[in-house]
Amino acid sequence: MSIDDDFYIDGPQDYDEQTDAFRFELDNMVERYLEEFDINTFVMIGALREKMQELIDAGNIDIGDEMLGEGE
Numbered sequence: 001m002s003i004d005d006d007f008y009i010d011g012p013q014d015y016d017e018q019t020d021a022f023r024f025e026l027d028n029m030v031e032r033y034l035e036e037f038d039i040n041t042f043v044m045i046g047a048l049r050e051k052m053q054e055l056i057d058a059g060n061i062d063i064g065d066e067m068l069g070e071g072e
Contacts, residue, residue, distance in 0.1 A: 011021075033039060 030044065033044065034041075
């Protein structure tokens with residue numbers, strides 16, 4: 001159990017907390033795969049680039065009001 005496990009009691013609420021939660025999970029997953037599997041960082045980077053392209057192609061880009069400075 002890490003300090004991050006207790007960071008969000010009800011889950012991340014705002015854009016920044018959601019972004020942090022995603023980054024923490026991604027960091028943990030990368031570390032786990034480096035420790036438990038025989039794939040190297042080049043394979044991981046390739047897989048991440050493929051996922052980036054899938055997200056771009058799907059048009060799943062929403063910067064939201066938070067990024068535009070509205071709603072404050």
